[in-house]
Amino acid sequence: MTAIRVPGQFPGAMRGGHPPAWPDDLAVPEQAEKRALLWCKVADPGWRPTEEAVAAAEDVRVILPEGPGYEGLRAWLAERGVPYRVSLYWEEAEEIGTVNELGGRTDLVAVGPGGVVPAAGPWAVAARDAFAAQWDGLEELAEDDGDAYVPVGELVPAEWAALLPHPSFNPAQAAAVPVVREGTGHLVVVAPTGAGKTPIGMVAALDAHARGEKAAWLVPQRSLTDELDRELQLWRRRGLRVVRLTGEAAVDTELIRAADVWVATTEKFEAVCRAGSLRDALAEVGCLVVDEIHLLGDPVRGAVLEALLARVREGSAGARIVGLSATVANADEVAEWLGARLVRTAWRPIRLTWQLPVLPAADEADWAARAAVRTEAAVRTPAGSVRTAAACWCSAAASAGCGRPRWRWPPTVVR
Numbered sequence: 534m535t536a537i538r539v540p541g542q543f544p545g546a547m548r549g550g551h552p553p554a555w556p557d558d559l560a561v562p563e564q565a566e567k568r569a570l571l572w573c574k575v576a577d578p579g580w581r582p583t584e585e586a587v588a589a590a591e592d593v594r595v596i597l598p599e600g601p602g603y604e605g606l607r608a609w610l611a612e613r614g615v616p617y618r619v620s621l622y623w624e625e626a627e628e629i630g631t632v633n634e635l636g637g638r639t640d641l642v643a644v645g646p647g648g649v650v651p652a653a654g655p656w657a658v659a660a661r662d663a664f665a666a667q668w669d670g671l672e673e674l675a676e677d678d679g680d681a682y683v684p685v686g687e688l689v690p691a692e693w694a695a696l697l698p699h700p701s702f703n704p705a706q707a708a709a710v711p712v713v714r715e716g717t718g719h720l721v722v723v724a725p726t727g728a729g730k731t732p733i734g735m736v737a738a739l740d741a742h743a744r745g746e747k748a749a750w751l752v753p754q755r756s757l758t759d760e761l762d763r764e765l766q767l768w769r770r771r772g773l774r775v776v777r778l779t780g781e782a783a784v785d786t787e788l789i790r791a792a793d794v795w796v797a798t799t800e801k802f803e804a805v806c807r808a809g810s811l812r813d814a815l816a817e818v819g820c821l822v823v824d825e826i827h828l829l830g831d832p833v834r835g836a837v838l839e840a841l842l843a844r845v846r847e848g849s850a851g852a853r854i855v856g857l858s859a860t861v862a863n864a865d866e867v868a869e870w871l872g873a874r875l876v877r878t879a880w881r882p883i884r885l886t887w888q889l890p891v892l893p894a895a896d897e898a899d900w901a902a903r904a905a906v907r908t909e910a911a912v913r914t915p916a917g918s919v920r921t922a923a924a925c926w927c928s929a930a931a932s933a934g935c936g937r938p939r940w941r942w943p944p945t946v947v948r
Contacts, residue, residue, distance in 0.1 A: 555655050562658040566641040568592050570630040572664045576623060576890070578602045582634075587613060589636035594668060598623040618671040624890035624910075629660050646891050663889075670886060681880075683707040689714065693739055696768055697732055705880040709733045712876050713855065714740055717819075719846070719873035721826065721856040723864045725881040730857040731764065734822040737855040742773065742793055746819025749795040751802055751838075753828050761796050761824075768794065778805065790814045799838050806841070818852050821845055826856030829867060846871060 555561055571590035573582060575597040587593055595610055595617040597603050603619075610617045629643045643652040643660035652660060681704040685694045688702060688710045702710055705728040713720060713736050720737075724730055738748035752758055762777045769775050776789055778797035789795070789805070795818075797805070806815060823842070829835050845852050854871055858864055860879075868875040892910055895902040 561655050562662065566631055566658070566661065569632050569638065570641070570661070571632050572629045572661070572668075574623075574625045574627045574664065574667075574888075575603075575606070576626040578606055580606065580626075581609060582628075583636075585636035586630075586632050586634055587615065589638075590630065590632045594618075594664075596620065596623065596625075596664075596667060596671065618668060618673075620671055620886045620888075622886070623888065624913075625888040626891070627660065627664075629657065629664055667886075667888065670884070681707065689736060689739070690743075693736075696739060696771055696773075697735060698764065698767075699732070702732065703729050703880070703882065705729055705878040706732055708878050708880075709876045710736050712874065713737050717853050719854040719856075719871045721858060721864060721868040721871065721873045721875050723858045723860060723875065723877045725860050725879065725885075727883065728878065728881050730824075731761070734824065734855065734857055737820050737822050737853070738794055741818075741820035741853070744819060747793060747795070747814070747817045748820040748822065749797065749802060749818050750822040750824065751797055751799050752824045753799060753831070753834055753838075755798055757824065758796050758798060765794065765796065778802065799834060799841060803837055803841050806844070820853045820855060823854060823856045825858065826867065827858040827861045827864070842871065 569589060569591040571582065571586055571593045573580075573593075573595045575595060582593075593615045595615060597606060597617060597619055599619040599621045607617065607619075627643060627645045629641070631639055631641050633639050640653060641657045641661060643657045645652075682701040684701050685697050685699075688707065689697075694700065705724045709722050709724075710733060713722075713733060722730060722733055734750060738750060741748040750761060752761055758777055762775070765773075765775045773794060774792045775794045775796060776792035778789070778795055778801045790813075795802070795805075823838070826838075829839055829842075831838075842854060845854060854873065856867070856871070856873065858867075864877065865875055867873075890910065892906050895906045897903070
């Protein structure tokens with residue numbers, strides 16, 4: 534049962550007669566399942582369900598790997614009209630349903646590779662819901678998906694096109710840019726990693742520059758100031774004055790004053806805010822772009838960022854805060870705290886596939902052996918296609934809405 538090996542169920546847990554306890558801080562899901570289900574995840578090209586089970590089930594679905602080794606299985610499923618979806622890299626094996634091999638009805642149960650105890654009750658419900666999420670994630674992309682890309686000139690002034698990295702906005706950017714441009718209120722833009730949040734921040738900064746104001750762009754690490762500074766070289770070539778501020782580099786005060794855009798770490802910008810000689814320049818900042826604003830929850834840097842944003846939010850200068858965030862569970866909380874409008878998109882440039890394969894058995898007391906098993910699986914399967922049990926647990930807790938301390942940011946998707 535696909536490991537319904539999750540934290541709380543460990544090898545041999547059932548042998549002592551004590552089933553794993555459902556976590557106290559996780560809501561018990563609804564267990565009633567009236568449908569005749571046969572949902573299967575397959576990692577063996579020779580696998581076939583029984584004809585009796587297929588005939589008895591009213592909802593049959595199969596997830597299996599892509600590739601020539603599975604052509605026979607795909608043909609077998611197609612002949613019987615069984616819906617299936619494929620993933621380029623797939624290793625998880627599990628059957629979830631209410632139909633047994635003879636076609637009889639059972640309670641909902643999840644059954645995994647040989648030797649793993651079948652999971653019932655809330656564990657089976659969790660497996661069913663996980664399958665549904667995986668199935669939805671493997672839905673075929675629309676052929677006209679490219680039509681959602683919008684030429685930059687349709688959403689921003691034509692002269693800005695030379696300052697942006699691409700000639701078109703992708704669907705995530707096309708949804709956010711009009712909101713950025715329609716006002717000067719605070720914003721929090723939430724999009725998956727890789728969805729292209731940097732051009733959204735660029736539009737916010739250019740919008741401030743067009744109003745005759747400065748823009749400051751905060752990133753959480755010095756290495757990211759290097760990366761952003763390289764991306765803004767195009768702006769320098771086009772005449773905009775971009776100054777990079779970090780703790781290890783001294784920059785002439787007059788150069789800072791004259792700059793159109795500041796790129797800084799949170800700590801360096803906070804230090805600049807306290808410098809009396811630069812307060813008049815700070816008053817000209819009309820837009821504060823905060824990259825990775827979800828790091829408000831970081832135990833080291835979060836407090837500095839929170840104090841800085843509170844000062845900007847409550848100050849008289851009226852600087853606009855535009856926060857850029859990865860997908861997090863409580864972005865609405867941070868937006869409410871800032872008094873900001875929340876712009877959320879789930880679009881990403883690539884398909885995200887997640888799974889929880891069962892790893893070969895290893896001595897629980899031998900940490901080196903357990904690490905070697907995990908490493909072998911990670912090397913065998915491309916990065917991003919394997920979820921560890923611990924990461925799976927964090928994701929399940931987040932999606933169940935369990936309570937978290939303020940500024941704690943559990944991920945909703947674990948890659």
